[in-house]
Amino acid sequence: MSARNPTDKEQPMTPNTQTSPAPQKTILITGCSSGIGAFCAQALKQRGWRVFATARKAEDLAYLREQGFEAFYLDYCEPETIAAVAEAVLNACHHQLDALFNNGAYAQPGAVEDLPMEALRLQFEANFFGWQDLTQRLIPAMRARKQGRLVHCSSILGLVPMKWRGAYVSSKFALEGLMLVQRMELEGSGLTVSMIEPGPITSKFAINAAAFAQKYIDMEASVHRQDYQRQFAKLQGGGTKSSVKLGPDAVFEVLLHALESDRPRPHYPVTRPAKLGILAKRLLPSRWLYKMLSDQS
Incomplete structure (x- = not known):
């Protein structure tokens, strides 16, 4: 081996330009058994996100796990399951959770005068x-980061309101108010709040609503019996039949913007009926707006 020439100049070290891969983004999505939740969970997983998914039925949880998801039982009407999921997910990701997508919900049909208090309370618990x-339960970990x-x-x-959907409408009006106030309160914290507002989307939502109508509404004894017969048949048939009804991929498109954009929006209306409803609310006198919505119910 030749000796190093002492007159040789020291060669500058080449800097290591190789960067570490970006940490995997993490998200908790509720209501992943079907429809919007299932589609968005799969699409985000394919995009490289680590998805924590929830469902209520054992067979749905088993299927999610077979698909490679970290799946947990959660029922919004059971507070102990909410606490357990929050703790388990935060521990699994070492309190590095990037996002929450609250999605699991249902609709309780029925005229307001026919709603048992039990049904209304359960609607608010779930929605x-x-x-x-x-x-x-998740905000403190996000605030820390x-x-x-x-x-x-x-x-x-x-x-906007809709006949025969008083329980669902009131739960969503309440949600909009609470979370949009929270959006303002979180300004400057690094946390953002976005509301996705779909119109008709292909899912099992209407069929599930029909089951809740049967369970809690005495349709035969109601003065609205004939209206119920028409509405119930529509729900059992899957709800709105229209070319403007979109698939869950339309919701995923705006969810992705809310998750990955530098400037997520407060509102993301989805489907043409939803956008037209917002426009009508802005432009029409209230009397005309409610008459139009009532005629379409």
Whole structure:
């Protein structure tokens, strides 16, 4: 081996330009058994996100796990399951959770005068109180990192009313109010809040609503019996039959913007009926607006 020439100049060290891969983004999505939740969970997983998914039925949880998801039982009407999921997910990702997508919900049909208080309370537990409980449990970890995306799947019915949907409409109106106030309160924290407001989307939502109508509404004894017969048949048939009804991929498109954009929006209306409903609310006198909506119910 030749000796090093002492007159040789020291060669500068080449800097290591290889960067570490970006940490995997993490998200908790509720209501992943079918429809919007299932589609968005799969699409984000394919995009490289680490997805924590929830469902209520054992067979749905088993299927999610077979698909490679970390799946947990969650029922918004059971506070202990909300606490357990929040703790398990935060521990699994070492409190590095990037996003929450509150999605699991259902609709309780029925005229307001026919709604049993039990049904109305359960609607709010599932669509409002449970969402707030889960959100509240995850915010401290996001605050500590000064970043986080809170996305809630609301509805166009959180902005405009619809006959026979009083329980669902009121839960979504309440959700819009609470979470938009929270968006203002979180300004400067690094956390953002976005509301997705779909119109008609292809899913099992209407069929599930028919089951709740049967369970809690005495349709035969109601003065609205004939209207119920028409509405119930529509629900059992899958709800709105229209070319403007979109698939869950339309929701995923705006969810992705809410999660990955530098400037996520507060509102993401989805489908033409939802956008037209918002426009009509802005432009029409209230009397005309409610008459139009009532005629379309």
